[in-house]
Amino acid sequence: GEKVDAIIIITIIFISLALDLFQERKASKAAELLRERVCITATVIRDGEKKEIKVREVVPGDVVILSPGDVVPADCKIISSKDLFVDESALTGESAPVEKDSKNNFLMMGSSVISGNAVAVVLATGENTEYWKIVKGVEKVTETEFERSLRRFGYMILRVSFVLVFFVFGINAFFKRNILETLLFSVALVVGLTPELLPLIVTLNLSSGAIRMSKKGTIVKKLSSIQNFGSMDVLCTDKTGTLTQNKITLIKYVDSEGKTSDEVFLYSYVHSSFQTGLKNPFDQAVLAHKTLNISDFKKIDEVPFDHFRRRVSVVTERNGKRIIITEGAPEHILSVCKKIKIGEKIVDYNKEIKKEISKTFKDVSSIGFRVLGVAFKEVDFKENYTKEDESEMVFLGFIAFYDPPKETAREALMLLENAGIEVKILTGDDEFVTKKVCEAVGFKIKGKIIHGNDISQMTDDALERVVEKSNVFVRVTPVQKNRIVNALRKRHVVGFLGDGVNDAPSIKQADIGISVDNAVDVA
Template sequence: MKTTIQAPAQVPASEASDELLRLSLSQIFARLQTDEHGLSDAEAASRLERYGPNEPVATAKNTLLVQFLRLFLNPLVLILLCASGISIALGEIVDATIIISIVMLSNILNFAQTYRSQRIVERLRAEVAPTATVLRDGNWRDVPRQQLVPGDIIRLRAGDLVAADARLIEVNDLHVQQAALTGESLPVEKQLDGDAAAPGNLAEIQNGVFLGTSIVSGSGQAVIVATGLHTSFGDIASHLVQRAPETEFERGIRHFGLLIMQTVFFLVIFIVMVGLIGRHPPFETVLFAIALAVGLTPEFLPMITTVTLGQGAMRMAKRKVIVKRLESIQNFGSIDILCSDKTGTITSGETHLDSALGLDERPSPRVFLLGYLNSSYETGFKSPLDAAILAEPAPDVQGYRKLDEIPFDFERRLLSIVVQHEDQALLITKGAPESVLAHCTTYELDGEQHPLESPAGEQYNAATAIYRRLSEQGYRLLAVAHRTLPVRSRYSTADEQQLVLQGFLVFADPIKEDVAQVLQDLRRDGVQVKIISGDNELVTRHVCEQVGLESPRVVLGQEIERMSDTALVQVVEQVNIFARVSPVQKNRIIQALKIRKHVVGYMGDGINDAPSLHTADVGISVASAVDVARDAASIILLEQSLQVLHQGILEGRKAFGNVIKYLLMGTSSNFGNMFSMAGAYVFLPFLPMLATQILLNNFLYDFAQITIPTDNVDAAYVKKPQHWDIGLIRRFMIFIGPISSIFDFLTFFLMLRVFQAGEALFHTGWFVESLATQTLVIFIIRTVGNPFRSRPSIPLTITTVGVVLIGAILPFTPLSRPLGFTPLPPLYFLFLGLMVAVYLFLVQLVKGWLMRNLANHAVRTK
């Protein structure tokens, strides 16, 4: 009968979790006002309100109003608002109203688009948010980890990330990796009656587990004693809050920002100096300089990138690829080397037990019985091979009782279970054939045991020949061995000696039907696949040959162990298949590829994959992976498939391509127009364009670009990995920008000489021409090739053409006078049409020249 729990007394926030762990279990239950049956949903909700979410670092969320107001902290926006205030003080109410209206409209548009995209990303992240198995209202269920509270009872299994600081109440050979918290390199075995060491010495606390650690093997249950900021990890994290490593995308944006900042700085200094020398009114000069700075600054860049990457993430989600961090999309599209195990990617991952063979190569019920006992009593992470064994009809295991377990590790490549049968203890070992054979001194055949001679012996060679021949046929094998021991409470790896070899478990894992074609598609699109497998070289080579994955040789983990880092850097470039590698060796392979300047993606789903997922440029896991793997990955596949991954890479390239379009268009056309204004300011007796007109021009131009995220991307662009190239952006700005200036100066000549324009007509004519040229150029810049062969998206076409029409119609509307415009003569539009056509033609020619030079340079530098 469940004990009634009274209203809980709050545990003091200052009470460290390691101090609570020093209490007895009954004292902890009393302090937390809980018991082994856990909490009710209502009580958990009440405590969540009191203690807050289970997050190790405080992540305060700003309200929508605060997020919107933050947009006004942009230095240029603040200067504009100050300028509008001065305008009001000077009686220029109309100008001030226009400036404030344009700033407001820009920020509203920016906020609306960004907020929508952020909501999309949050929804996607929620799909792969970490959960914990908790006992609520008497039922075990998975809940988001943020909702855990002190007093909850949680279940721990191999592969789980420990969700909070907790006192163990049940253990079953529980081994925990707590290197991230204590620095210990090896997993630690936990015990219910373990010591609680001196406060602060987490490494010696045996009866508790901590947030930030992970379960390597075994299972258990625990009562949570601290969550979030009150955990040991939270205490450390609050003092060492570190930003995530800068991605290539963020680095590119930063370099682009520096380029724009330098250009704006020199332009503003030039305008101010010309204004002082030419004795222009100081306030007018400063306002004009600020407006030019705004015109050159792509203030919608954060919004455009967020929306573009957000929509890219949404398209990727439809293709079963979830992005945990938006900035990872560009890295994902930049992958040129993909490292993965063969299981689940090349093979189906649907492993089944083909046979259990004795050393005479006949079916052996004894081999199957021992293998079944080992798998059924194992408490570590169940591999597909264990699942295949347990999927078979169960043998009679009555009379066997588990005594102990020696967990699997990647150095021994063995797993042992000790069971009691009658009055004896039977140690059953299964693992990689060569590892098991190395521990065997005898073998069993027809119920009789015989000496197993050294590796040069006949029977040893015969056993080796069996597993090598089957491996060459693509089967995966585990060797099974055993020995009898006295019954005692604890066993260790020292007991895995003088084993009796019993036989082999033989598994089949069919190759996926479409994988050969997908590998070809990946190669065609610039992604080389390298298989890094823990399996032996024979089965790995056979599987890879079946799907056309070629490699001059197969490199084994033991060879990598003997290689220097310099030698490995050369080997990884040439070899595509690595076998019998440990987690440490996987890490070395990935690091060597990164030294060769490759963008490396690593795909993994196991406990041993977490270090490599961290090391790779892009860690890729699957929704069914263990917690530690999913937590380390930046990309989650809802289906373990190379086809799904390939489609995600292409979507990543498309999203990045649309961001680059915005940057190329903005820097080239904006720079040209701002350069023209600076030049005109030198010789014109009046301002070439009013500050409010510059801001309106810039707003309309930005509005035309908000649909760039919807644009189509050239098929040729997504056929190879794409990287940031600030040099290309700079060249576009320097070479294409001045082309628009040529037509700006031609417009000046027409307005002054042909139309004998006054100040208002000059402003109007140039406003319409500059808006048309800098906006319509997107149709040329959006594609590397012929613009007539690459169709823009319908939304981009509508906004671009629509903005040009708005600019042309504005002088004929009631808004004309407040904005300082006047109607244009019909002949002007004839000249405008001719100039725009010639301008776009010249941009196409120069763009082609730039791209050819870029391609030739890339060939020369290879």
């Protein structure tokens, strides 16, 4: 007989449904626009030409070209490859990169290229892929801190409601009130306490926030991550492109004694000209420094970069001789060198020379320059070259680059500190460069600087203690970055800011994954 109450309730329900429908439609349109902005592309060969197309436009029979950082756009069969390693952890659970070649030649959609290159033909797309069969059936969704809080809140309301029902029912029964009226009153009390519109209100606010953020150039792929920002108390970040501008300029090229060497620049220039694997700003900086005539060099082969060797090699031919030129992290270059070129002489690599080289390296990098080592050797004529050919090489010298700190980095770090968010730097660079950048942006180093080699020797329990005491980690691999994030998540809500293929696992693993606009596809 309560017609007015019934009308009010029905009206509220209709308004709620209408708002929900309107907001979902608006959010869907906004999401579609956002997807267009972050659309992953694939490089294919059509009509004999390389073309970059959207992944959804890839069809069976397309020939795709894959390089480090690319996401495999469909199920493919390898036609040719060179030192190809892919990450299939999202599909198989295997954390270690898997090597692919002519025998193990099947690439699954959704896996990502860690190192090497490949040309492959598309076998299946969409619902016909292994990705669809595996992931859609068993994909594990990581619960965010916001979702955990909502669940706990729901359980609390449920417990309080049950307690109130029994309490009210017990009191009324004790005073011998009508049982049916008592039961109805108790149920009505529970209904009144239940926040029916909470999911709608949360969705409305989060989607509205996502749309406003998109207008300022920030794209939200998961709504619940917005609320996670409010809970975040630790932000892990790479150094390059976040604290620095990632506008790299070649500053100097020196031999082992620290003297300017045109030969070092020549070999580096040849290497940068012929290297076609992982795209990096170092090669661009070398080529932009000045132009050399290298028509007498002919490219024969290359050994792509990977995060375990931390170097890349190019095999060239000149005047009837084949030379392998290797460039990479100085310590990883020196680890494969048996000799060193000093002036016009090539001498054995001994302890005294090692000290001199270490001094030169420290002098250059402590200024804040990012340093790469260059080595070479003559090799025999053969069809293919591998990483095993990177041995008993001749160390030539260093090339140094400058990546200026961002002008806004200091202010951003202060704002994060005032907000109670602790920043931790996880970088593949060396200790000297990292310390100089930290000094330039006003970042206070806490505790001891931890090296990747030290982390590889630690247990997970030991790492949990170390990450609480230190805030700078250098020469870390993608696997080690992931371990640091996991260790921090035991006690904190963790965000990760990155842009490269080496950051992708950590971006995915953190409570809040943040990728910049110029990131590789997998990030």
